[in-house]
Amino acid sequence: MPPSTATNPNIDATGRVHRRSFLAQYLRRPGSVGAIAPSSRHLARTMVDQVDWSRARHVLEYGPGTGAFTGAILDKLQPGARFAAIELNPDFARILQRRFPGATVVNDSAANARAICDRLGFPPAPAVDAVLSGLPWAGFPEPLQDELLGAMLKVLKPGAVFVTFAYQFGTYLPAGRRFATKIRGLFTTVDRSPLVLRNLPPAYVYRCSTAG
Numbered sequence: 001m002p003p004s005t006a007t008n009p010n011i012d013a014t015g016r017v018h019r020r021s022f023l024a025q026y027l028r029r030p031g032s033v034g035a036i037a038p039s040s041r042h043l044a045r046t047m048v049d050q051v052d053w054s055r056a057r058h059v060l061e062y063g064p065g066t067g068a069f070t071g072a073i074l075d076k077l078q079p080g081a082r083f084a085a086i087e088l089n090p091d092f093a094r095i096l097q098r099r100f101p102g103a104t105v106v107n108d109s110a111a112n113a114r115a116i117c118d119r120l121g122f123p124p125a126p127a128v129d130a131v132l133s134g135l136p137w138a139g140f141p142e143p144l145q146d147e148l149l150g151a152m153l154k155v156l157k158p159g160a161v162f163v164t165f166a167y168q169f170g171t172y173l174p175a176g177r178r179f180a181t182k183i184r185g186l187f188t189t190v191d192r193s194p195l196v197l198r199n200l201p202p203a204y205v206y207r208c209s210t211a212g
């Protein structure tokens with residue numbers, strides 16, 4: 001039986017995850033964690049504001065980490081909507097499941113999104129209305145960017161949205177520039193938010209949509 005959030009040393013009484021557990025994971029796996037601290041609630045709000053929740057029946061979160069966006073997503077989900085958070089790091093997946101016991105947390109790679117949707121009993125692909133991603137795209141090599149984007153396009157419905165963020169400094173890095181070029185080629189519309197300054201580091205949010 002996992003300890004409750006009240007007794008989990010990584011989570012305080014208000015449900016906030018200690019930043020040091022995030023930093024420890026970054027030091028162990030810098031390439032896949034891609035950040036030294038969880039995102040702010042301001043970035044979380046900008047992320048969830050990109051989705052029309054009244055129409056979102058099947059929703060995935062990629063790379064939830066310790067849940068910086070997960071609570072905001074769960075607050076927005078309409079009754080009857082299905083949601084799964086896909087997290088590669090087993091320690092983060094465990095923390096996340098303890099923090100949100102009612103949520104479906106899948107410890108796997110988002111590259112396996114289609115098989116995960118099938119396993120969860122989502123309607124036959126493409127069935128997903130929205131993917132909200134915390135993946136560190138600017139730190140990924142090109143083959144991994146391609147694999148993850150290709151797998152995502154197989155599950156997104158026509159008219160679906162893909163929401164992700166990019167640290168401002170990351171948009172100057174070659175992999176960050178390559179990612180921005182790729183999404184402009186793959187999605188029908190790509191909009192970038194104003195810079196969210198109340199996040200460390202400041203970040204943009206991208207809203208990408210498939211043809212409806």
Ligand SMILES: C[S@@+](CC[C@H](N)C(=O)[O-])C[C@H]1O[C@@H](n2cnc3c(N)ncnc32)[C@H](O)[C@@H]1O
Pocket residue numbers: 032033034035037038039062063064065066067068069086087088089092108109110111133134135136
């Ligand atoms: C920058 S952190 C973001 C965490 C959280 N969303 C936030 O904003 O604080 C990136 C997260 O993506 C996860 N991740 C990396 N590669 C992944 C993959 N292929 N599939 C699922 N999660 C992955 C990492 O383990 C980490 O939790």
